[in-house]
Every structure is written in C-alpha cells, then in structure tokens.
Amino acid sequence: MDPAPKLTLNNGVLMDQAGYGTYKVPAQDAAPLVNAALSLGYRHIDTAALYGNEEGVGQAVRNFTEAGHVVREDLFVTSKVWNTDHGYDAALRAFETSMQKLGFDYLDLYLIHWPCPDRGLFVETYKALEKLYSEGRIRAIGVSNFNREHLEELLDAASVVPAVNQVELHPWLPQRDLRSFHEANGIRTVAWSPLGRGALLEDPVVREIAGSVGRSPAQVLLRWHVQAGHTVIPKASSEERMAENLDIFSFVLEPAHVAALDGMDSGRRTGSNPSEVN
Numbered sequence: 001m002d003p004a005p006k007l008t009l010n011n012g013v014l015m016d017q018a019g020y021g022t023y024k025v026p027a028q029d030a031a032p033l034v035n036a037a038l039s040l041g042y043r044h045i046d047t048a049a050l051y052g053n054e055e056g057v058g059q060a061v062r063n064f065t066e067a068g069h070v071v072r073e074d075l076f077v078t079s080k081v082w083n084t085d086h087g088y089d090a091a092l093r094a095f096e097t098s099m100q101k102l103g104f105d106y107l108d109l110y111l112i113h114w115p116c117p118d119r120g121l122f123v124e125t126y127k128a129l130e131k132l133y134s135e136g137r138i139r140a141i142g143v144s145n146f147n148r149e150h151l152e153e154l155l156d157a158a159s160v161v162p163a164v165n166q167v168e169l170h171p172w173l174p175q176r177d178l179r180s181f182h183e184a185n186g187i188r189t190v191a192w193s194p195l196g197r198g199a200l201l202e203d204p205v206v207r208e209i210a211g212s213v214g215r216s217p218a219q220v221l222l223r224w225h226v227q228a229g230h231t232v233i234p235k236a237s238s239e240e241r242m243a244e245n246l247d248i249f250s251f252v253l254e255p256a257h258v259a260a261l262d263g264m265d266s267g268r269r270t271g272s273n274p275s276e277v278n
C-alpha cells in the first residue's frame, strides 16, 4: 500500500492527507481502534472534546510511540474546542482539559469546532488559540465548519491565518466557493464525512465507477477527494474498512470519472448548516 502523502500547512507543518476520524467512536473502543489505525499506517488522527474519546485516543498514541513503532513527531493529532467553551478564558481552560485527557506535551492541530455565529465569540476564541500557538503548545491552529463569511470576519481580526478549515465535503456538497477561498488564502481543506456518513456508498454513480475501476465505493470517493487536494478523515469500525480507506494512493481516477463525481453536486448535507449551529 502506498503511504498517504504529507501536505504542507501554511506554517510549514506537515499533515498526512488521509487520517482516521473518531466521531461516534465510543470511549471504550477508542484506544483499540486508534491502535489498529496506527498499526495499519494511519499517522493522522482526528478527535474533539465533543467526542468524549480523547483519553482513549491519547492512550493509543502514547502506547504506540512508547513501544518504539514511531516517534511522536511522526504523528499528527487534531482536537477541537466545543461550542460551550467559546470565549478567551473558556477556550484556554478547554484546551487544558483536552491536553490532560490526551496526555500530550503538545497538540498538532487545535480547531474551533463550529463558529456559532449567534454567540459572537469566535474571534475571541481564536485569540486564545493564537496565544497557545505562540507559546508552542500547538503546532498549528485552525477552524471547522466556517463558511466564507465567518472566515472573512476572522481573517480581518486574526494575526495567524488558520492552517485548516475542516468542513462537511463530499460529491453531494463539494463546497466549490469555499475551497477557492481556502486556496486564495493558504488554508488547507479537510473533508469531514468524506463518505457522506456512509450514505454515498450506495449512490449508483459511485457504485458504477467502483465496478469499472475494480475498487470499492469508499475508495472511489476518497480518491476523488485526494485528487482534488482535500485531506480526508473517514471513520470506520473494522480493520478491514480502515485498511481499505487508506489504500487510495496507488490508483488514479480518470477525468471522465472525476467529472461524473463532480456532477453529483446537489447541496445535500449530512450534518448541520454552520450558520444555524449555536
């Protein structure tokens, strides 16, 4: 299996283009599943305070490095500050809680999970992330679920351009406008629910392409993402699926297949519209 390429963030930090997502991974399963992911070759793990599994994620990462399989610097772990912890002081406290649970000396990437525009606190929250970044506690900072208008407001006030915006993105919701804005501003796009929470695996266009290229529907979707330059963080509960989802770097989708997947844009979301989450 070809390893995931490392993409360079706007501050020079490297991030694997494929990671393992842990939303809905129960706390008690997090350590064994993350250990399985690392053993299969994943080097990028996505968690969040909301997911309630930071202890298990941290334990697996620490065990894997302490066993000498890799050095900590080879791994990339993301966590996120939850909506109820917006505000400067609250975000600083939330970070310490996450770090205690993870058991790390530093975090690779810390994101504001949702902008919560009605709260009006995302700029202040981001200032806390900038402070932690300037102190070397976090290697990169960014946001999640920011629409263009939220990013514009943030960029007006920020000293550090977010390294990443992690957003819902898949062929039903390709986020073309937002991706162009990211490109123009040096912000990497990370796709959450890259498989549409599994629903896209049944789509006839995806299944037909999968049949014709001899790959699984999940691999076709994830390959579409990485060819467009997105980072993907699919979640899976079995080693077989985890391995399948990482084995996407040794084949290429031809332009006609990419065009067919591009043509699936329907605006359909599997999650909430960020403007409506508070």
Ligand SMILES: NC(=O)c1ccc[n+]([C@@H]2O[C@H](COP(=O)([O-])OP(=O)(O)OC[C@H]3O[C@@H](n4cnc5c(N)ncnc54)[C@H](OP(=O)(O)O)[C@@H]3O)[C@@H](O)[C@H]2O)c1
Pocket: 020, 021, 022, 023, 024, 046, 047, 113, 144, 145, 166, 167, 191, 192, 193, 194, 195, 196, 197, 198, 201, 216, 218, 219, 233, 234, 235, 236, 237, 238, 241, 242, 244, 245, 271
């Ligand atoms: N920032 C945010 O607000 C946000 C929101 C949502 C998600 N995320 C992140 O993005 C990650 C991925 O998103 P997601 O978990 O919502 O959805 P997803 O990765 O698009 O889809 C996960 C679903 O697809 C199934 N699946 C995975 N690989 C498969 C394969 N090879 N064959 C068949 N089925 C497969 C999984 O089933 P099993 O689990 O049963 O194997 C699961 O039901 C999350 O885990 C989280 O880290 C972030």
